[in-house]
Amino acid sequence: MPDHVSARAKAVRPFVVMDVVARAKELEAQGRDVVRMDVGDPDLPTPDVITRAAEAAMESGDTGYTQSMGLPDLRDAVSARFASKYGVTVSRDDIVVTQGTSPAMLLLFGSLLDPGDEVILSDPCYPAYPNYVAFLGGVPVRVRARASDGFRMRIEEIEAAITPRTRCIMINSPSNPMGTVLPPEDLRAIAALAEKHGLYVASDEIYHGLDFTGTDHTILEYTDRAFVLNGFSKLYAMTGWRLGYLVAPRDFVRPAEAIQQNFFLCANHFVQVAGTAALLKADPDVARMRAIYDERRRYLVPALRGIGLTVEVEPTAAFYVFADAKEWGSDSLALTYRLIDEAGVAAAPGVDFGPEGEGFLRFSYVTGIERLREGVSRLQSWSAARL
Ligand SMILES: Cc1ncc(COP(=O)(O)O)c(C=O)c1O
Numbered sequence: 001m002p003d004h005v006s007a008r009a010k011a012v013r014p015f016v017v018m019d020v021v022a023r024a025k026e027l028e029a030q031g032r033d034v035v036r037m038d039v040g041d042p043d044l045p046t047p048d049v050i051t052r053a054a055e056a057a058m059e060s061g062d063t064g065y066t067q068s069m070g071l072p073d074l075r076d077a078v079s080a081r082f083a084s085k086y087g088v089t090v091s092r093d094d095i096v097v098t099q100g101t102s103p104a105m106l107l108l109f110g111s112l113l114d115p116g117d118e119v120i121l122s123d124p125c126y127p128a129y130p131n132y133v134a135f136l137g138g139v140p141v142r143v144r145a146r147a148s149d150g151f152r153m154r155i156e157e158i159e160a161a162i163t164p165r166t167r168c169i170m171i172n173s174p175s176n177p178m179g180t181v182l183p184p185e186d187l188r189a190i191a192a193l194a195e196k197h198g199l200y201v202a203s204d205e206i207y208h209g210l211d212f213t214g215t216d217h218t219i220l221e222y223t224d225r226a227f228v229l230n231g232f233s234k235l236y237a238m239t240g241w242r243l244g245y246l247v248a249p250r251d252f253v254r255p256a257e258a259i260q261q262n263f264f265l266c267a268n269h270f271v272q273v274a275g276t277a278a279l280l281k282a283d284p285d286v287a288r289m290r291a292i293y294d295e296r297r298r299y300l301v302p303a304l305r306g307i308g309l310t311v312e313v314e315p316t317a318a319f320y321v322f323a324d325a326k327e328w329g330s331d332s333l334a335l336t337y338r339l340i341d342e343a344g345v346a347a348a349p350g351v352d353f354g355p356e357g358e359g360f361l362r363f364s365y366v367t368g369i370e371r372l373r374e375g376v377s378r379l380q381s382w383s384a385a386r387l
Contacts, residue, residue: 011134015127016352020336024346035375037363038346040176040319042237044292044366047285050236053277057270064269068261070097070245071272077279078245088220096246096256097275099267101206101231104246105132106263108202108227111248111255112167113138119202120161120169122153124322124353124360126176126204139165144356147312147324151178155189162193168200168227169193171219174207177353177362178322179297179315184217191222200249201226207318209235209286212294214316224249234318235286236278243267243275293319296365300372304363307380319365322350326359328383336361343382345375 017038024034045051069075075092082090098104105128113119115137121129123142130140143153143161158169169190173182182190194201203219205228219226231244248256260266300321305311310324329335332349339345339361350360365372 008135012131013127016333017127017348020340020346020348023337023340027340027344033344034340035345035371035378036367037365037372037375038348040234040364040366041239042234042289042319042366043368044237044289046237046241047278047282049281049285050238050274050278053281054241054270054274057273062269062273066266066269066272068096068264068266069093069257070095070267071269071276074272074276074279075245077276078247081279082218082220082247085216086218086221088218090220090247094247094250094253096248096253096260097267097272098231098244098246098260099242099264100233101204101229101244102128103260103264104229104231104244105129106136107246107256107259108229108248108252109133109136109138110259111252112200112202112227116165117167118163118165119167120158121354122151122171122175123355124151124177124350124357125170126172127352127354129170129172129204130354138167141166142354142356145178146356150313151175151180151322152182152186155186155193158190159193159197162197162199166197166199168202170202170204172204172206174211174216174317176207176318177320177348177350177357177360178313179318179320180313181211181214181317187217187219188222191219191226194225195223199225202229203227204229206231206234206244210290210293210319211317212290212297220247227252232275232278236275236282237289238275238278241268241271241274243271293365296369296372297321299369300363300365300376303372303376307376308383309361321363321365322357322360323363324359325350325361328386330359332358332360339379339382343378345378345382 075095118139119133122145133140145151208216228247233239336349348362350357
């Protein structure tokens with residue numbers, strides 16, 4: 001019967017930026033040029049050393065299923081990275097390899113939440129988090145991360161949001177959409193709160209390695225009561241390859257593995273081989289790509305300020321600028337569509353990331369600096385014509 005869509009499916013809100021992409025593509029198909037600053041999909045190609053490893057793996061027949069947990073070599077490489085980068089011991093037995101960070105969220109929330117359980121999220125945050133939580137019967141509870149506080153949740157407001165149903169506090173540093181990093185004292189305080197209340201911290205560390213001014217810290221430096229999500233999409237420019245992993249506390253590993261076994265079987269075999277090569281061999285490529293993003297950031301932030309947008313908190317990581325655009329319109333979704341149609345510039349509407357993001361636009365700098373200049377110049381002309 002086509003007339004009944006489940007309540008669970010209806011609870012999943014559209015990922016608005018993907019609708020924005022569709023609109024931009026529609027205009028492009030009509031011959032319009034659109035400067036694309038919408039999705040966080042690196043324009044830089046996947047490093048050769050990774051692509052070659054995948055080719056060799058395919059040629060040598062690495063095309064079948066692997067263990068659901070993932071190839072031991074890949075899990076060893078992840079474990080070695082935790083040791084060398086953060087000085088943290090993570091056993092390969094606590095790492096479940098997934099087809100990206102997104103499926104790792106299903107494993108995490110699927111193994112942690114019963115119906116009615118609550119997850120504390122920052123507002124704004126990556127839009128998939130509340131959708132995963134709600135899809136699994138959980139309740140997303142938002143705590144404001146105000147620009148005036150450097151987009152950090154206040155520790156006392158997190159504590160005030162904790163109820164007997166709270167299961168975990170979700171963090172994402174460096175963050176999408178803000179491009180900001182939580183200082184170690186926040187990680188320590190959030191870890192301490194989780195321990196005090198018998199909760200877990202879920203830390204999405206997908207933008208680790210793309211911090212331009214500081215040092216990354218994993219939540220596992222501060223507590224064992226934590227899940228870590230990570231993936232290869234951003235750091236290694238591998239969005240379409242689909243590879244990530246979950247690090248889970250021991251009690252949750254077997255349940256997460258069972259979800260992976262049943263729902264996904266395993267991540268692609270040759271992609272796992274390529275991911276291993278990424279960890280072992282692609283550090284120089286990562287350094288090169290990070291320098292490119294940083295150059296773009298150093299151009300874009302002052303340029304956006306120069307045309308009347310407010311960037312209150314300096315972004316220092318990932319590839320996003322989250323700019324207050326209320327001067328141009330308080331309805332960020334309507335403004336986004338106007339900018340695509342009238343200025344030929346696509347950004348992401350801040351409201352997609354939560355009520356606190358309303359009035360903001362997220363600009364991704366995953367396009368060349370000349371295109372960024374073109375985008376800024378179009379926005380400047382658009383705003384001048386509007387006055
Ligand atoms: C914070 C965050 N987590 C997860 C993802 C999805 O990552 P993946 O491609 O590994 O599924 C994204 C993608 O934009 C993201 O910004």
